[in-house]
Amino acid sequence: MGNTHPGATSPLGMVSACAYSGAYPTGYGRYTKNTEGLPEEMYDRLQASGFTHFQQSGTGAIRKYYNYVRVTPMVEPLDVLGQAWGLSDEVAEAGYYAATLGTGVRCELTVGAKVAVHRYTFPEARSARIVVDLSCGGLDIELGRTVPLRAQVENMGQGRAQGTVVMEGVPLSVYLEVDSPGWRPMLWYDRRLIDGGTRLDFDSIRHTTLRPFGMLFMGPATAGQTIEVRLGFSLRGCDQARRNLERECWPTQPAFEAVHAATRTRWADHIDRVRVEGGTPARRTVMATALYHSLIKPCFADDESPFWPTAGPYAFDICTMWDIYKTQLPLLAAIVPDRATDLLESLIRVCEEEGNFPNGYRMARGADRFFRQASALAHTALADAHALGRPGVDWSWALVHMVDDLRRLYGEDFFEHGVVHPITHTLDLAYAHYCTAQVARALNDRRLADDLERRSWQWSNAFDPDTGLLRDSDFYEGGKWNYSFRLLHDMAGRIALAGGDAAxxxxxxxxxxxxxxxxxxxxxxxxxxxxxxxxxxxxxxxxNNEPDMEVPWAYHYAGRPDRTAEVVQAALAWQFGTGPGGLPGNDDSGALSSWYVWASIGLFPVAGQSLFLLNAPAFERATLRVGDEELVIETSGHRGTPIGADGIGDEPPTQYVQSATLNGEPLHTTHLSAAAVHRGGRLHLRLGTQPSSWGCETRPPSHSPPPEEAP
Structure with a gap:
């Protein structure tokens, strides 16, 4: 299970919309909660009780599953609200989802950046309904329900309504219009109509006191009659939700086709930023799907922060930095650099407000920010952005927060003792000190940079010199072998500690x-x-196990890029496919899909070091649009590599780089600086089916301490 969903999304947009069954983990599908082994079925069919908004993409057990504002087209009485009907004739495209409910209602969804538009085609019915449930949230699993803390609903007449629900400390407002002339708008509570009511207010709602509530629009439907539902969302009140709807939906009425077309155009532009040629149709499908999944999250809600009043970028569904910092953030920095900068600005502002760079950040207030996973990961993305000279960030102010954040949580023990448990946090903090030192040195704060750099060499305190592995400790989703081969800033020292290249x-x-x-x-x-x-x-x-994502490229640092090629190409061929089981585990907000994108074009980013490692690509030719430039990666001697997991052809042959040129000049190293990648140009790789000596002598850069500073 990749734990993705087929609902309508917009590139890095705030809103998604999908059929809702209540199943784990996105609210779509048939499975129960599962973290080990094969998933068990929760339902024996695809079904839905309506269509909800705000879904996770590819995450596992993160406890906050959204699925707010359920919209249900009905031809039955309100009493049966919440029951599920079978889904058939599903269609999923970028920015569009459609299915037919067992009641015969054809349902279509599309979204913009901050809006959703539903279109329902009814069978003949004397009393049809569009029911909006503002109390919905979470999943139908144990401890999976999300209950509003407070809520307010208002019927405004003439097919209009609005409401605000405070979910997990965040006020989510919706303003909606239903294009149903002659239908009667009403409020409802506990599945009973409130005749003549115009407003509902709730306070101090608990799981034990919650009764469902919302609004509905009711009237007769002729066969084939189409009803359009337009919803604007905001985290800053109903007035801003209405303005968001006006901005994206008016003056075009009905709005469905216009919103769909605009979102489809945005997706086409984003997907076009990585183009590939060659390969089988199945492999190209997986590549396009991976790029699509890489661009769903994080969610950007510009000028929508509910926690500070000023305008500017606000990002949520960073689920989590531990998942995305190695692969997805470098991909965003390359193909959507403005959004990557906005994300850093949002993280800095969160740090100002909450006192920490979050390791994970959802549409929620409070702690529970995944600090068990890792420490100080935002520093890697900030260091990479600074090395690339990204505008739009006050780097002196960013450095203040980077330094302060190093002293918080596990950082206090690291500062005092040079080691901290769980032992993986020692590696995180040492690396974050290295990343912060690079920014400090570039800003001419040499004293600070020297101190940070000295502390960064304490990565070695995490290792047992007798085994060459990490010391015994507790480990998050893995063991000491999984974490022992991460790409450090001092890989030469790491390899020496293990006993040299061969060992x-x-x-x-x-x-x-x-x-x-x-x-x-x-x-x-x-x-x-x-x-x-x-x-x-x-x-x-x-x-899908985050500590393992970068490990195949550790061979590069020991002079064995051939081994990297064997592991990576086997993974590309056998672990990804085109069917429902086409992802080898959680996609984790696009982290796994971003890995696939990079590996397929023959590059891998080393987050925090402004560096890319090279490998034989899966396609004959790829073009990466980096800002206003293009990097073309072309090959000679490329052999087709079918997707083995789909049974297409024989086992694919491993291909190895024999030689390389960059802009016509020989390239003898297995790495490029991020600056070189972002400048664009033409990288040519000559491939063969036997390992070669290319890249075996000159290793990727390693930032080792001078002898007097060595631990």
Whole structure:
């Protein structure tokens, strides 16, 4: 399960809309909550009780699942609201979703940046309804329900209504119009109509006191009659929700086709920023889908922060930095640089308001920001942006927050002792000190930079010199083998600690299972004993396990880019496909899909070091539109690499780089600076089916301490 959904989205937009079954994890689908083994079915069919807004994309058990403002077209009495009807004839396109409910109503959804438009085609019905449930939230699983804290609903007449629900401390407002002449607008509570009521107010709602509530529009429908529902959303009140609707939907009425066309155009522009040629149709489909998934999150709600009054970028659904900082943020920095800068501005502002750079940030107020996962990851994206000379950030002010953030939470112990448990936070904090030192040095604060750099060499305190692995500790979603091969700023020192190139490669080979028997995957309801035995193998857990994402490229630093090619190309061929099971685990807000995009074009970003590593690409030619420039990656000797998991052709041959040129000049290294990638140009890779000596002698840069500073 990739844990994605087929609903309507806009590129990095605030709003999504999808059929709602209440199943884990996005509210769409048939499965129960699942974190280990195969998922169990919650329902035996695809079904929906309506259509909700704001969904996660690719995440797992994050506890806040949104699915707010459920809209349900009905031809039955209000009493049955909440029951589900079967879904058939589904259509999913970028910015568009459609399906037919078991009641015979054809349902179509599209979204803009801050709006959603629904179009329902009814069968003949004496009393048809459009029911809006403002109390809906979360999933129909244990501890999955989200209940409003407070709410207000108002019937404004003439097919208009508005309301605000405070969910997880955030006021979500909606202003809606229903294009249904002659239909009667009404409010309802506890599935009972409130005749003549124009306003409902609720305060101090609890799970035990909640009764569903909302508004509805009711009247007769002729066969084939179409009703359009237009919804504007805001985190700053109903007036701004109305303005958002006016901005994206008026003066065009009905608005569905206009909004759909505008969103389709935005998607076409974004998808066109990475173009590939060659490969099988299946591989090109997976590539386009991966790029699409990479551009759904984070959600940008400009001028919508509910926590500070000023205008400017506000981003949520950063789920989480631990997932996206290695692959997705560098992709956004390359193909949507303005949005990448907006994200950094939003993170800095959150740090001002809350006192920390968040590791994860949802549409919610309060703690629970995933601090167990990692520490100080925003520093990597900030360092990369500064190295590229990105405008729009006050870097002196950003540096203040970067330095202050290093002293918070686990950073206090690291500052005092040079090591902290969980031991992975030692690596995070040492790396963040390195990233912050680069910004400080560029801003001519040499004293600060020297101090930060000295502390960055304390990464070695996390390792046991007798084993070359991390010290025993608690680990988040992995073990010490998974975390022992991350790409540090001092890879030369890391490899030396392991005993040199040969010993390091041998450890990596063991991790990836070269020469080992296949691993049996867990099935339904795996026992704790079975899971413990699997983890005890100390093997690569898959690309959806964030610590493992970058590990294939660790071979580069030991002079074995051929091994990187073997691991990466096997993953591209066998772990991704075109069907519902086409992702090898959680997509995690586009992190896994971004990995696929980079790996497919032969590049991998080393977050925080303004560096890219090179590998044989999966396509004959790729064009990356980087800002106003284009980087063309072309090959000679490329052989087709079908997707093995789909049974298309034989096992794909591994391809290795034999030689390379950049803008016609020989390139003998397996890396490029981020500046070179962002300048654009032409990278030519000559490929073959046998390993070569290319890139084996000159290693990617390693930032080792001078002898007097070595730990």
């Amino acid at each position: 390091f490669v041998e450890m990596l080979d063991r991790f990836f299972g070269f020469g080992a028997a296949p691993v049996k995957q867990p099935g339904l309801r795996p026992s704790p004993v079975e899971m413990a035995a699997g983890f005890a193998l100390n093997r690569f857990e898959g690309l």
